[in-house]
Amino acid sequence: MNRAIEADLLLNYNTDMSVLERQRAHLKYLNPGFDSPLAGFFSDSSMINGGVIDGFLGTDGLNLPMIYGDTTVEGDPRLSISPETMIGTGNFKKRKFDTETKDCDGKKKKIMMMNREDEVEEEEDEKSKLTEQNNGSTRSIKKMKNKAKKEENSYSSDSSKVTIQKTDYIHVRARRGQATDSHSIAERVRREKISERMKFLQDLVPGCDKITGKAGMLDEIINYVQSLQRQIEFLSMKLAVVNPRPDFDMDDIFAKEVASSTPMTVVPSPEMVNSGYSHEMVNSGYSNEMVSSGYLHFNPMQQVDTTSSDPLSSCFNNGQAPSMWDSHVQNLYGSLGV
């Protein structure tokens, strides 16, 4: 039965029937009463019996098998496991893929060929591409032939349809109307990488949702980075002003904070401090002190501070050097006033 269908299909190829027509004829052969639209056809893989469908594409007369043959990993074994219905759907979907590519937007266009694993994704994409098949079928066949003659391109993509079996070489089906030479494809890969990263940045930078285009987004990103850096400068100036005395007792401050505001829970995790300080590059001796003091409680901070006389009681309440702070504050206010 396979051979007969094969012959029938060969004939169909030679006459350049549309893919849709061929499939319909084919299915009618199987199921005289079958006349449902192919959209439902795809979603219901049980309709197709793999054994028959294998013949649809397993044409040896064409160059097509070269394509399948190129993916040594699983093209042939899959084809041979005919009873699986999934294979059938996969085959059909591959045919559809050629024709629907022209409608895909830039991000979805790159298609792989040989891998059945993508059926699930393929199903989602080819819901209603029936009309294009008629138009694109002839061109798609030619494209397939072109691809079959080309050598493999190494290709990595963030498209959801790229095969995984061979990590190095993935066949790329060029979009309809796009160049198929390796330079353009490499260029497209590069552009995809960049746009993918820009998408991440878009999520990070607030207010970038409405902006399309790299230049505008880059502007926003640059502005945002500059504003963040300026904020840090300002905050560091603020911290410099609030610069307390050496016997400044953080513990007391935090205690006050705790008392005044809602109670906060201490997270005792000295091991965190250990791991954090393992990367301390400024002063390893200092970090040892920190580690030993169970730092996150902010309690033993005074241990480190050798100059503090009585950490628990003393704090900036003493107002020991208000003059220094005053001058600092006045400087700050002066600079802010500008």
Added chain:
Amino acid sequence: MVNSNLFPSIEATGGESSTESRRKKPRISETEAEIEARRINEESLKRWKTNRVQQIYASKLVEALRRVRQRSTNEPDKVVSVAAREIRETADRVLAASAKGTTRWSRAILASRVRAKLKKHKKAAKKSAGNCKSRKAAATETNRIKLPAVDRKLKFLGRLVPGCRKVSVPNLLDEATDYIAALEMQVRAMEALAELLTAAAPRTTLTGP
């Protein structure tokens, strides 16, 4: 303890960003480089937002600042701007240390301090810096070819992110992503700290003439 309240938006934003990155995660594998890049991107959105990172950073920052204060009390006549610069550099270093060396900008920040220290010892540093600047200015004047707008902006972004001037475009964008996330965390931490300190010391700031 303090930090958990001072960074209240962590969980929400962390959840958001993690779901976003999960949604964007491709369903297929890629070449090794792409996997690495994607990991960096997804991680950077999440890793600078976790509570733990914030706490580590805040505690390290406090300690580093105290050290700076101790050092500056030896020379009490510092101008605010100088002190501010010191604090900012300290904060940046602590931030870079928190990055644990996986990103280029963090390594550049840490390395720059070493370079600055070396330069301090070498008196000839000033001369070389001056020469470099003049040479650079001359070069840019002569090469008046205007790059396309996008390229110009990319170059500018490379100058903003420390240590990323001659980095490829996709890597630059990766670094920028991580840098922005880290800067956001730094701003939050410093804001919280400043607020804490100013709230705890209200009287001294109000003492007038």
